[in-house]
Amino acid sequence: MTMSKALAWIRKSRGSDDDIGLEEQREVVTRLAHELADEVEMFDLGVHTGFSSLTRDDDSDVIDQNEDVLDVVEQLRSGEYDYLVAFDDRRICRDGYLTIITYACKQGDVEISYVADVAEDELTHDMHRLFERVTKQEEIRKAKSALQRRRENGYDEGRPKWGTTYDADGKYLVPDPETFPDALTAIEMAESDEPEYSYRDIVERTSIESVGTLKNILDRRDWYRELAIEHGKL
CATH class of the missing domain: 1.20.5 (Single alpha-helices involved in coiled-coils or other helix-helix interfaces)
Known part of the structure; x- marks a missing residue:
């Protein structure tokens, strides 16, 4: 059985009176992390700015220049953890860098949980x-x-042309056994002198849905013939 794993993120801004204390964070965040996961790892930044180079010109001490933070974000992105737990979103980051961390969690299928209401x-x-x-x-x-x-x-690319489908490896277009014969029939009917067939006649006598689709097939008739020869249909 796979053990679930949570990362408890602890951080306090320097000199901010409205910050919850580090010791209280360590207690309540770790408690929630243990409720969510079998194994808990603490990521304790202590007193550290919550701003990044996105909003600060002096990037010497910002959170996104901290090598430990960058390593943890990569671990979140790679799915190393099942949960990221913090007291609230401002304890993780205080500006738009939180979006990058959130996106890393999405890539790694990591659920973010907060102790406080956000x-x-x-x-x-x-x-x-x-x-x-x-x-x-x-x-x-x-x-x-x-x-x-x-x-x-x-490789071929884009939506398959009418009457074709991608091969088992999804690389090349091949004839669709159900509809490709009608593409060849439509080309033959369009080139027939006796009897002569209108576009509407051809659409009514084949599984081609519309005159517009028929015109696209006829515009590519050489391509259809080459594909038919390549796969032994002619």
Whole structure:
């Protein structure tokens, strides 16, 4: 049986009167972490700024320049933990870098839990919007990378052309046994002089859904013939 694992994140800002004390954090955060997971590791930053280089020009002491923080964020991203536990979101970070940590947790399927109630204030909503934007940008980046790899390997890409499907490895287009014969039939009918067939006749006598789809097939007739020859259909 796999043991669940939680990371208890402890931090207090320097000279901030509204911060909960470190000892109290260590007690209540660790208690919640033990309630959630079988194994608990403490990540104790002690007194440390909660701001990052996103909002501070002097980056000598900011949280995202701390090597231990960067290592932990990578561990969260890689799924090393099942839970990230803190007293509240401000104990983790006090600016937009929290979004990066949150996204790392999403990538690693890590659940974030707080001891205190975290209000859905304006900053939180702004961070949610930033998180959504970062997530979308990451999805776009991955899609572009995958497309580039397909092109470099000479694989087909995009939505399958009518009458075709991708092979078992998802690399190349191959004839769809159910619909590809109708593509060849449509080409043959369109080129017939006797009898002559209109586009509407061809659509009605095949499984091709529309005249627009038929035109696309006819525009690519040489490609369809080459595919048919390659797979022994002609």
